[in-house]
Structure formats: C-alpha cells, structure tokens
Amino acid sequence: KPTGSYSVYTECLQCFKHRFVQNTRARHRYDFHRRYSCQQDVKSLRTIISPPISKIRNIGIMAHIDAGKTTTTERMLYYSGYIRALGDVDDGDTVTDFMAQERERGITIQSAAVTFDWNGHRINLIDTPGHVDFTVEVERSLRVLDGAVAVFDASAGVEAQTMTVWRQADRHSIPRLCFLNKMDKAGASFSFAVDSIKEKLKAKPLILQLPVGEGKAFSGLVDLVSMETVTWNLHSSEDDGRVFARKSLTEADDPKFFKEAMEARNVLIEQVADLDDEFATLILEEYSDGFNSIPAEKLQLAIRRATLAHVAVPVLCGSALKNKGVQPLLDAITLYLPSPQDCSHDFVKWYDDELCALAFKVVQDKQRGPLVFVRIYSGTMKTQTAVHNVNQDCTERMSRLLLPFADQQVEIPSLSSGNIALTVGLKKTATGDTIVSSKASVAAAARRAEKDLDKKGRDRKTQGNLVLAGVEIPEPVFFCTIEPPSVARQPDLENALKCLQREDPSLKVRIDPDSGQMILCGMGELHIEIIHDRIRREYKLQTYLGPLQVAYRETITSRSSASDTLDRTIGDARHLVTVEMDIKPCVEEGPVIAYAEDLPAQLLKDFKEAIENGIHSAFLQGPLLGSPMQDVAVTVLAINVLPGSSIAMVSACVSRCFQKALKKTENLILEPLMNLEIMLSEEYLSNVLADLAKRRGNVQDIQSRAESKVVIASVPLAEMMGYSTDLRTITSGSATFSLELSNYEAMNPHDQQILLKKKGFL
Numbered sequence: 001k002p003t004g005s006y007s008v009y010t011e012c013l014q015c016f017k018h019r020f021v022q023n024t025r026a027r028h029r030y031d032f033h034r035r036y037s038c039q040q041d042v043k044s045l046r047t048i049i050s051p052p053i054s055k056i057r058n059i060g061i062m063a064h065i066d067a068g069k070t071t072t073t074e075r076m077l078y079y080s081g082y083i084r085a086l087g088d089v090d091d092g093d094t095v096t097d098f099m100a101q102e103r104e105r106g107i108t109i110q111s112a113a114v115t116f117d118w119n120g121h122r123i124n125l126i127d128t129p130g131h132v133d134f135t136v137e138v139e140r141s142l143r144v145l146d147g148a149v150a151v152f153d154a155s156a157g158v159e160a161q162t163m164t165v166w167r168q169a170d171r172h173s174i175p176r177l178c179f180l181n182k183m184d185k186a187g188a189s190f191s192f193a194v195d196s197i198k199e200k201l202k203a204k205p206l207i208l209q210l211p212v213g214e215g216k217a218f219s220g221l222v223d224l225v226s227m228e229t230v231t232w233n234l235h236s237s238e239d240d241g242r243v244f245a246r247k248s249l250t251e252a253d254d255p256k257f258f259k260e261a262m263e264a265r266n267v268l269i270e271q272v273a274d275l276d277d278e279f280a281t282l283i284l285e286e287y288s289d290g291f292n293s294i295p296a297e298k299l300q301l302a303i304r305r306a307t308l309a310h311v312a313v314p315v316l317c318g319s320a321l322k323n324k325g326v327q328p329l330l331d332a333i334t335l336y337l338p339s340p341q342d343c344s345h346d347f348v349k350w351y352d353d354e355l356c357a358l359a360f361k362v363v364q365d366k367q368r369g370p371l372v373f374v375r376i377y378s379g380t381m382k383t384q385t386a387v388h389n390v391n392q393d394c395t396e397r398m399s400r401l402l403l404p405f406a407d408q409q410v411e412i413p414s415l416s417s418g419n420i421a422l423t424v425g426l427k428k429t430a431t432g433d434t435i436v437s438s439k440a441s442v443a444a445a446a447r448r449a450e451k452d453l454d455k456k457g458r459d460r461k462t463q464g465n466l467v468l469a470g471v472e473i474p475e476p477v478f479f480c481t482i483e484p485p486s487v488a489r490q491p492d493l494e495n496a497l498k499c500l501q502r503e504d505p506s507l508k509v510r511i512d513p514d515s516g517q518m519i520l521c522g523m524g525e526l527h528i529e530i531i532h533d534r535i536r537r538e539y540k541l542q543t544y545l546g547p548l549q550v551a552y553r554e555t556i557t558s559r560s561s562a563s564d565t566l567d568r569t570i571g572d573a574r575h576l577v578t579v580e581m582d583i584k585p586c587v588e589e590g591p592v593i594a595y596a597e598d599l600p601a602q603l604l605k606d607f608k609e610a611i612e613n614g615i616h617s618a619f620l621q622g623p624l625l626g627s628p629m630q631d632v633a634v635t636v637l638a639i640n641v642l643p644g645s646s647i648a649m650v651s652a653c654v655s656r657c658f659q660k661a662l663k664k665t666e667n668l669i670l671e672p673l674m675n676l677e678i679m680l681s682e683e684y685l686s687n688v689l690a691d692l693a694k695r696r697g698n699v700q701d702i703q704s705r706a707e708s709k710v711v712i713a714s715v716p717l718a719e720m721m722g723y724s725t726d727l728r729t730i731t732s733g734s735a736t737f738s739l740e741l742s743n744y745e746a747m748n749p750h751d752q753q754i755l756l757k758k759k760g761f762l
C-alpha cells in the first residue's frame with residue numbers, strides 16, 4: 001500500500017501570512033542596519049571559485065519547525081565571513097528568511113542553496129524546507145545532498161517532523177550529524193535528547209561533545225575528541241560568539257568534570273572501535289596501554305568512516321541563538337560529512353567525463369526568466385553553451401552561470417563536478433530533469449550502461465531510471481476546481497499553472513472529463529492555499545477555488561469476469577471488437593495486466609498498447625465515486641478484432657468491458673489515513689481527545705515530553721480539514737501538530753454509505 005512521505009503542515013495560511021507581514025515590515029528596517037559583503041568581498045570570491053572536489057560539502061539542514069534551522073544557518077554565514085551583521089529570526093532580518101519573503105513576492109531570487117567557505121572547504125548549504133508542506137521540495141533537496149545536519153531543540157528531543165525527514169534521508173542514504181540546539185533554553189537536556197535519538201530514530205549516536213552547563217548555565221562544551229574545553233563569553237549579551245577560547249581540559253580545572261569527560265571519551269573510543277575495524281586494529285596494535293594517547297586525528301578519521309558507512313551519527317551541541325557551538329559544528333561538517341567524491345552514483349560513471357547535472361529547483365524570476373538550480377555530477381558546465389535536457393528531449397542554451405554566495409550571486413564562466421550552481425536561460429527545464437552536454441552523450445551513456453548492466457546481469461529495466469536520475473513524485477491527496485476571473489483570462493491561468501508546475505512538480509492540473517472544469521491537485525490544504533495565493537500575487541489573477549476535496553480511491557474485494565462487444569459502422573467502415581476479461585484483487589497498486597497464454601501473438605503485438613490504454617483509462621474512474629482504482633489485476637482472456645477496426649475502438653471496448661466486470665463485483669472506497677502528532681499542554685488534553693473522537697481518530701499513544709503531552713493518533717484525512725484553526729481554538733493557540741500520510745485504508749461500510757450519500761451517489 002502506498003505509504004510515502006507526505007505533506008506535514010503545522011502552520012495555517014493565516015500564521016504564514018502573519019509571518020510574511022512581520023518579515024516584510026522588518027525588511028524596511030533591514031536595509032538600514034544590515035551591511036552585507038561589500039563589492040570587494042564579492043570580487044575576492046572569484047579567486048576561489050573552483051575548490052578541489054574533496055573540499056566540497058553539499059549539505060542540508062533538516063529540522064522540526066522552530067528547532068533553529070534559520071538561526072543556525074545565519075550564524076554559519078556570519079562566522080564564515082559572508083555577512084557582516086547577525087540577523088535575528090524574531091526581527092525578521094535573516095538572510096534565508098529575507099529570501100523566503102522575496103520568494104513569496106515572486107520578485108527575485110529565493111534561496112535553494114547558499115554557498116560559503118569554511119576552513120578551506122566550500123560548503124553549499126541546500127535548503128530543506130522547514131515546513132514539509134511541499135514534500136517534493138524536500139525530496140528534491142535530499143536528492144542532491146551528500147550529507148545533512150539534523151538540528152534538534154534540546155528541550156524537545158526528536159519531534160514528529162524530524163522523524164519524517166530522517167526517514168527520507170535514510171531512503172536517500174545520506175550521512176548525518178546531529179546538532180542539539182537550544183542548550184541555553186530552560187528544560188534543555190543533553191541526555192534526554194540523545195536518548196530520544198536512540199529510541200525514536202533507532203540511530204547510534206556518537207557523543208563528540210559534552211555541554212558545560214545546561215539551560216541558563218550553558219557556557220560552552222568539551223570536545224571529547226581533542227579533550228579541550230571550548231568556551232564563549234557567558235555574560236556579555238552583545239557577544240557575537242566570534243571569539244571563543246579553546247584549551248586542554250585538565251584534572252586541575254574540575255576533577256569531577258574531567259573524570260566524566262574521560263569516561264565519555266573512552267565510551268566514544270570503544271563505540272568507534274566496535275564500528276570500524278581499521279580503528280580497532282590501530283588501538284590493539286598501537287594504543288593497547290591506554291586510550292589517552294590516541295591522537296585526535298586518528299579518532300576523527302575513524303568517526304568519519306563510521307558516519308559515511310551510515311553505522312553511526314556524531315552528536316554535537318550548542319545554542320545558535322546565544323552564539324555558542326556553531327564554529328565546532330562547521331568544523332564537524334568539514335571533518336565528518338562526505339565530499340561528492342565519497343558518494344557513488346551509478347549513472348555518473350556512464351557519462352564518463354561528460355556533463356551530467358540534475359536540475360533540483362526552478363524559480364520563476366520576473367526579470368531573468370526561470371532560474372534553475374543544478375547539481376553537477378560529472379563534467380563541466382560552461383556559460384553560453386547548448387545543453388541537452390534528457391527528460392524533455394530538447395536542447396537549450398544556457399546564458400549565465402551563478403554561484404549563490406550568501407545573498408550575493410557571483411557570475412562564473414564554468415563550474416566542475418560536485419558543485420551546485422544557478423543557471424539562467426534554461427526555459428524548458430523543470431525540477432528533476434537531467435541535463436547533459438548533447439543528445440549524443442546520452443546515447444553513449446546508455447550504451448555504457450547497457451554494457452555494464454549486462455556484465456553484472458542486472459535488470460535492464462533499471463537502466464532508464466539510472467540514466468534519468470529524477471525526483472520521485474507522490475500522488476496528490478487533495479483537489480479542487482479552479483476558475484479564472486473571466487473566460488478571457490483562461491489562457492493566463494493556464495500559463496500561470498504551467499510555470500508553477502515547472503517549479504513544483506507535486507502540483508498537478510487536470511481537466512474534469514464530465515464538467516470540463518480545471519482541477520488543481522495538491523499535497524495538502526496549505527499547499528493548495530499557497531498556490532492560490534501565488535497565482536493572485538505573482539500572476540495578478542483572482543481565481544476561484546471550489547471546495548477542497550479528498551482524493552479517494554476505489555478497489556474490489558472479489559473476482560469477476562465480463563465480456564463485451566463493440567460494433568459500430570462509421571462511414572463505410574465497420575469496427576467490430578470483442579473482449580473477454582477477468583479481474584481480481586491484488587496487492588500491487590496496479591493495474592497489473594496479464595494475458596491468457598493462448599492469445600495469438602500477432603494480435604497481441606498489434607493491439608497490446610490499445611488494450612493497455614483502455615484499461616488505464618478505465619482505472620481512472622471507479623464505479624462508486626468516480627475515483628481512481630487500485631489493487632486490481634486484469635487478465636485479458638480473449639480479444640477478436642475485425643480487420644479494419646480502429647485502435648480507438650479496441651481501447652473503448654476494453655474500457656467498457658473492464659467497467660462491466662467492476663459492476664459485477666463488490667467495490668470498496670479507500671480513504672487516505674494520516675499519522676497525526678499533537679504537542680500540547682496537559683490542561684487541554686481531554687478536549688483535544690474528545691475532538692479527535694469526533695473526527696474518527698484512533699489514538700495510539702499519549703507520551704510525556706518535558707512539560708508537555710504528545711498525542712499520537714491516526715485520523716482520516718477527510719476529517720482534518722481546517723484542523724489548524726480548530727486546534728488553535730481548543731488550545732488557545734498553544735498546541736502544534738504535524739500530519740503525514742500513512743496509507744490508504746478501506747472505509748467501513750457505515751462510513752462509506754455516509755460518504756456516498758453526502759456526495760449524492762445514493
């Protein structure tokens with residue numbers, strides 16, 4: 001059954017707009033008190049445009065809402081010297097938030113990646129959206145990351161959304177570091193957060209640092225790898241954290257703390273030795289007398305190997321807001337996360353040294369047209385050259401190549417593999433497309449792939465996927481009709497939706513076959529609301545949305561068979577087709593199509609495509625609600641076609657026969673079921689539970705987390721419309737929740753009857 005990552009929406013549009021207004025206001029102040037890298041700084045960047053591939057880190061920051069992703073990013077840019085003043089999320093003047101507002105206004109560039117250098121390394125920080133309102137946005141980011149930093153609120157430990165993104169990162173095999181942020185916050189607990197990483201994420205944490213103090217007393221940390229204390233100025237509120245002291249931890253400083261740190265270091269060394277044979281051998285051969293003399297560099301290398309092998313995750317801590325712990329985090333990124341060289345991608349070697357890049361984000365810019373973010377996997381990208389888009393099968397000219405250094409863009413003539421860049425001029429490219437140097441290079445890569453896969457005896461079918469490494473797009477769960485303000489504006493609406501779809505492939509648009517109306521399909525309530533809002537603001541079109549509807553599906557519970565004949569005379573030609581088929585439930589989403597063994601081979605060869613088209617089109621409309629069918633296997637038992645009959649008649653007859661078979665069997669409606677996690681204070685618990693019961697919710701667990709309660713439940717999506725507003729009312733705005741698709745589940749007969757009545761089908 002389809003599970004998969006889905007929209008997690010923790011913020012309603014009102015909050016979103018409120019934040020937008022706040023940040024827009026703040027932007028007016030922004031120009032006065034922010035001083036960005038001066039022109040000279042930008043020029044000097046030109047000298048360090050192409051670092052060796054081993055020094056590149058393409059990383060993402062992933063976190064639950066409000067864990068401190070933006071604040072941490074801002075500190076990274078500040079300490080690396082690319083911004084001259086620290087922004088504050090609460091004042092709305094951070095670089096990334098600033099760009100997010102630009103995106104909302106559709107004026108210039110938004111941040112899908114920011115580049116900066118640290119300690120001789122080039123770090124491309126790729127945006128993984130804080131709210132996973134747009135699943136595909138997260139997927140497309142993860143697709144091009146080599147490593148990630150998971151930021152946690154140390155007082156809350158692992159929260160719902162972190163689990164979702166963590167699972168996505170697992171799917172993409174991305175090595176990670178954990179940063180326990182907000183160590184200064186009342187209720188922050190290092191050990192609680194580490195335990196929750198073990199329990200909830202089933203990860204093996206390698207504790208590389210111990211905090212010095214917690215909550216208000218948090219003043220720095222002990223680096224267990226080097227056995228040094230790292231301290232920041234505790235008392236000055238003006239302190240920007242740029243200056244900090246690193247010194248060896250000795251017994252004389254604090255005997256108790258020294259002992260604790262030594263024990264923690266020994267645990268770390270034993271853990272790493274268990275995970276890494278090379279390190280275990282080194283210890284046995286050279287340091288069997290005691291662990292104290294093991295050099296930090298040897299331990300670092302072993303931690304790096306364990307991280308890259310996905311057997312453990314290093315854990316660091318700090319407080320981004322209080323400017324503590326970010327520089328050691330940056331060091332850890334360069335030390336433990338992989339360079340592009342450490343990551344192998346099958347399809348890259350088939351392109352040899354020729355260009356192969358993936359477009360992972362498209363942004364519509366009013367002045368410059370579409371801007372496409374690309375990750376280069378092999379070869380070199382040059383400006384003013386033609387490139388070939390494999391997915392769209394077209395050749396386009398790329399006019400400019402830019403590096404997004406903090407909030408500046410630096411134009412460059414060319415860029416080599418491993419890098420992330422922003423291109424101007426690619427007008428047809430969409431998110432997820434593969435870009436290569438020419439059509440001939442795709443053919444050459446396909447030949448190499450074929451040879452390689454034959455040698456390995458691998459399934460040829462995977463070859464296409466590997467050459468076109470794209471982004472997986474889940475099916476939308478919500479839809480509604482959309483209408484332009486007038487018939488004359490219909491082409492404008494079509495154009496706006498076309499542009500938005502290029503940016504966001506999870507947005508689907510289709511035409512209702514009965515009413516001819518345009519239907520907008522999206523990943524969540526907020527997704528559709530934001531698209532609506534963007535059409536109004538960016539394309540100046542006031543559109544009308546119909547009521548939001550849940551995308552149900554239908555299936556069958558028993559086997560049946562049917563036959564059908566279509567006999568039409570059009571003009572002089574007679575079209576006569578007879579079909580017989582059998583349908584039964586199956587576990588694959590389908591349609592799973594099979595043919596009786598005695599069907600004539602020639603007939604199959606001529607009409608297979610038409611038969612399959614007929615079945616696929618019938619699959620789109622189930623007999624109960626007209627929703628798509630799933631989990632049905634079809635066997636075509638017989639087919640006779642009078643010579644001269646058209647292919648379209650074959651499809652039509654197959655389609656009709658399938659619908660006949662459906663009518664003879666028992667049908668069921670499947671509805672999307674969501675995993676819901678609500679964090680709230682105990683006083684509201686009973687009201688929230690009562691409300692969930694009304695929504696056909698099934699509460700699975702109620703956990704305690706610091707001062708709060710966490711309710712874990714599953715609820716049908718149809719009952720979750722407007723939940724953010726209702727929950728806010730019930731809890732006086734104090735609760736947060738996240739929601740993700742669990743699976744499609746059969747409705748019970750009673751609920752199904754109610755739904756059919758409500759929709760006017762009974």
Ligand SMILES: Nc1nc2c(ncn2[C@@H]2O[C@H](COP(=O)(O)OP(=O)(O)OP(=O)(O)O)[C@@H](O)[C@H]2O)c(=O)[nH]1
Nearest residue numbers: 065066067068069070071089130182185319320321
């Ligand atoms: N006490 C404390 N607060 C912090 C820290 N880091 C961030 N915050 C606060 O936490 C709130 C959220 O911070 P952000 O940096 O916007 O978090 P985020 O993860 O980017 O949030 P979203 O983008 O909305 O998901 C803000 O009010 C910050 O000031 C920290 O280290 N300590």
